[in-house]
Amino acid sequence: MPVFTFSGKDASGQKVSGERTAPNKQSLSQQLRRERITPGAIREKGKEFALPTFGSGKVKIKDIAIFFRQFSVMIDAGLPLVQCLEILAANQESQAFQKTLTGVRTTVEGGATLANAMRQYPNVFDDLTTNMIEAGETGGILDIILQRLATYVEKAVRLKSAVKSALIYPVAVVTIAVLIVAALLKWVVPIFSNLFAGLGVALPLPTRIVIGMSAFVQGFWWLFLVVGGGLFFGIGQIRKTHAGRYYFDKILLTIPVIGSLLRKIAVGRFTRTLGTLITSGVPILEGLSITAKTSGNAVLEEALMKVRKAIEEGRTIVDPLKECGVFPNMVTQMIGVGEATGAMDSMLQKIADFYEEEVDAATRDMLAMLEPIIIGMLGVTIGGIVISLYMPLFAMIAKLAG
Numbered sequence: 001m002p003v004f005t006f007s008g009k010d011a012s013g014q015k016v017s018g019e020r021t022a023p024n025k026q027s028l029s030q031q032l033r034r035e036r037i038t039p040g041a042i043r044e045k046g047k048e049f050a051l052p053t054f055g056s057g058k059v060k061i062k063d064i065a066i067f068f069r070q071f072s073v074m075i076d077a078g079l080p081l082v083q084c085l086e087i088l089a090a091n092q093e094s095q096a097f098q099k100t101l102t103g104v105r106t107t108v109e110g111g112a113t114l115a116n117a118m119r120q121y122p123n124v125f126d127d128l129t130t131n132m133i134e135a136g137e138t139g140g141i142l143d144i145i146l147q148r149l150a151t152y153v154e155k156a157v158r159l160k161s162a163v164k165s166a167l168i169y170p171v172a173v174v175t176i177a178v179l180i181v182a183a184l185l186k187w188v189v190p191i192f193s194n195l196f197a198g199l200g201v202a203l204p205l206p207t208r209i210v211i212g213m214s215a216f217v218q219g220f221w222w223l224f225l226v227v228g229g230g231l232f233f234g235i236g237q238i239r240k241t242h243a244g245r246y247y248f249d250k251i252l253l254t255i256p257v258i259g260s261l262l263r264k265i266a267v268g269r270f271t272r273t274l275g276t277l278i279t280s281g282v283p284i285l286e287g288l289s290i291t292a293k294t295s296g297n298a299v300l301e302e303a304l305m306k307v308r309k310a311i312e313e314g315r316t317i318v319d320p321l322k323e324c325g326v327f328p329n330m331v332t333q334m335i336g337v338g339e340a341t342g343a344m345d346s347m348l349q350k351i352a353d354f355y356e357e358e359v360d361a362a363t364r365d366m367l368a369m370l371e372p373i374i375i376g377m378l379g380v381t382i383g384g385i386v387i388s389l390y391m392p393l394f395a396m397i398a399k400l401a402g
Helices: 025-034 061-076 081-090 095-109 114-118 127-139 142-199 205-240 242-254 258-279 284-293 298-312 318-324 329-341 344-401
Strands: 003-009 015-021 038-044
Touching: 003 025, 015 025, 061 081, 061 095, 061 142, 081 095, 095 114, 114 127, 127 142, 127 258, 127 284, 142 205, 142 258, 142 344, 205 242, 205 344, 242 258, 242 298, 258 284, 258 298, 258 344, 284 298, 298 318, 318 329, 329 344
Parallel strands: none
Antiparallel strands: 003 015, 003 038
């Protein structure tokens, strides 16, 4: 069996440490508790300085939402923090999330706060989560904070799912259309091209264009892969820079229909995040910084940092929000009312509810508008290719009939 080093406190509060043999860390922890020793750090001997592997792999946001909901129920029921983390880690299907929660539990056992333990895994627990957890621990309302986090993440999951569902249909139709056109140009058009060459007939302009496109695809099909890969890589590199991300997001916001939808999503996320933070007791300046970082839009991020700076200088939140030109008048007016009445947190939540409903309606409208446009473009493209191929045959038949 492996040998573990441990540290902790006995019943009188004195620090103790030593080495023990045990099947695993959990067994040693239980053994120490039976001896009335509160365990702190427990590490396998020889691996005290091993690099941490917790949090590796991607954790689904849905798993995090379920974790917060279960965690809040267990804390509300009076279970100790370490025991909650141990039970929740053992019941995770995701290996990455299980390792993360095990790492959080070990750090908490060593005497760290839950917020600081979670800060070790920024890929799983963002600044919003850790700051809210810290506020909950400080105010003794951790169960309430966890409930708010669960509600916040669940609403974020629903919003993301609504947008993703709306995009599935147009993306699928466009992809199928591209594959059909590629198949026609690659395999069908060459058959007709050889037939026309054997007959020696004069070809109309549409037919020559289609045959030319087919010849280009036959000889330079790899060019499409190179250009597509280059665009994908180039956009990715541009978005890694702050200036590139800012201008890219700014262009997206100006696109008809799509820009309006993206703006509504950004406003809904901003108001939901800031409202949740303020309700949980996080100061507004810290809340604006966290909201800016988690906004997902560089234009909104820059606007919120300007608002934060203006508030630091002693101004109210409403005027800088209006000046940045990103937020609709209705949003700034409602925030102004909330600030004046001292109910900004509840007002922000109401705005978020409104805009989430607006996003649902906008995605439905966009889908209803895109459907006939996509089908029309599909029919014109494929129908045009087919008709252009049959035009010489129609001309030959008319000539023979005459």
